[in-house]
Amino acid sequence: MAGPHIVVDGVSKRFETSADAVPALSEVSLAVGRREFCTVIGPSGCGKSTLLAMIGGLVLPDAGQVRIDGQPVEGPDPRRVAMVFQDPALLPWRTALDNVAFGLELRGMSRPERRRIAGDLLGPLGLREFAERYPRELSGGMRQRVAIARALAIDSEIVLMDEPFGALDEQTRLLMGEWLLSIWTRARKTVVFVTHSLQEALLLSTRVVALTARPGRVKSVLEVPLPYPRDLESPGLASLRATLWGEIREESLKTMGR
Ligand SMILES: Nc1ncnc2c1ncn2[C@@H]1O[C@H](COP(=O)(O)OP(=O)(O)OP(=O)(O)O)[C@@H](O)[C@H]1O
């Protein structure tokens, strides 16, 4: 289909609380192409999770619009958009395998079939032996991997990931990034990803969108025209990192100075 896959068109959002109103996003516009890996980065509290929730139809904008394939997003559509949240949010009464298979069950897929698909996803995540464990029996990092497998199981065109590796140690995080890239190249999904890590953003993304301190606006959009797999030590990546850090540093200082 022609045209961008996801269009965020001038969206603004304020959260009203009993005490005051917090402007979270201000006139954010962004177009994400089909099969792009677009990463959103910006200081804490600048509205990244809000933006992702809006693309997923979980939060509606006060102004502006989000469109997927030209159609306005008016609510969640789990067949088309899968989400990995900042907190894993697993179902505690289901095993790892049955958590991953949950979306497939909702679609009426047979038990052996959905368990096979879920098992195939857990293997490369290092969770084969933990398939029959309950979330309380898993480490934080394992729970997050189960949540990622659950989002991928439904095989939607769009995957929204909100700091999916934030709770993982650095080594696991690098490996998870490699694994995600292999899925993304094979399955050709459109990914919108949120991270605080410049390195992760540059290793994974086709494009990095930097937001300003709250209320989030688009500060800059950085194309990353480097082939995969990428080398952190390469001069191309190092120079992009310096550029991106320049943008983010300025905005983070504003947040810290508040
Ligand atoms: N449901 C809500 N009710 C009230 N305020 C909210 C709500 N959700 C978010 N906010 C406020 O909106 C602002 C943006 O929040 P958001 O979670 O989108 O930021 P973020 O960029 O994801 O931050 P972090 O990097 O810490 O995850 C924050 O000031 C937050 O307090």
Ligand SMILES: [Mg+2]
């Ligand atoms: Mg967030």
